[in-house]
C-alpha cells in the first residue's frame with residue numbers, strides 16, 4: 838500500500854517538494870508505527886520523540902515558506918500588497934499547527950489526553966489539507 842497521499846504535490850520548487858515529503862514521512866511514521874500504541878503509556882517516550890521530530894521538520898519547512906513569501910513580496914508592487922493579509926492568514930495556520938503538535942505532546946507527557954490518537958489523526962488531516970490547499974494556492978501547483 839502506498840502510504841503517501843495520492844494527490845500530486847509537485848510544486849515549482851524542489852526544496853518545497855522535498856520538505857513536504859519529509860513532513861508526510863514523519864506523519865506516516867507516527868501513524869503507522871504507533872497505531873496501536875498511542876494509548877499505551879509505556880510507548881509514549883517513542884511517540885514523544887517522533888512528535889519532536891515532526892515539530893522540527895514543520896518548523897524548518899515553515900521558515901522556508903516564510904523566506905519565499907518575503908522574496909515574493911519584493912517582486913510585486915506595493916499597491917498589490919493585499920496579498921499580505923493572505924500571507925498573514927497562512928502564517929497563522931502554521932503557528933496553530935505547531936501549537937497543536939506541542940499540545941498533543943504535552944498532554945501525552947502529562948497523561949492528560951484521553952484519546953491522543955484521535956487528536957493526532959485530526960492534526961494529520963489539518964497538515965495535509967494545509968499543504969494540499971493553502972500551499973498549493975501560494976506556491977502554484979496543479
Ligand SMILES: [Fe+2]
Pocket residue numbers: 857898902968972
Ligand atoms: Fe508547505
Ligand SMILES: [Fe+2]
Pocket residue numbers: 902927931967971972
Ligand atoms: Fe504553508
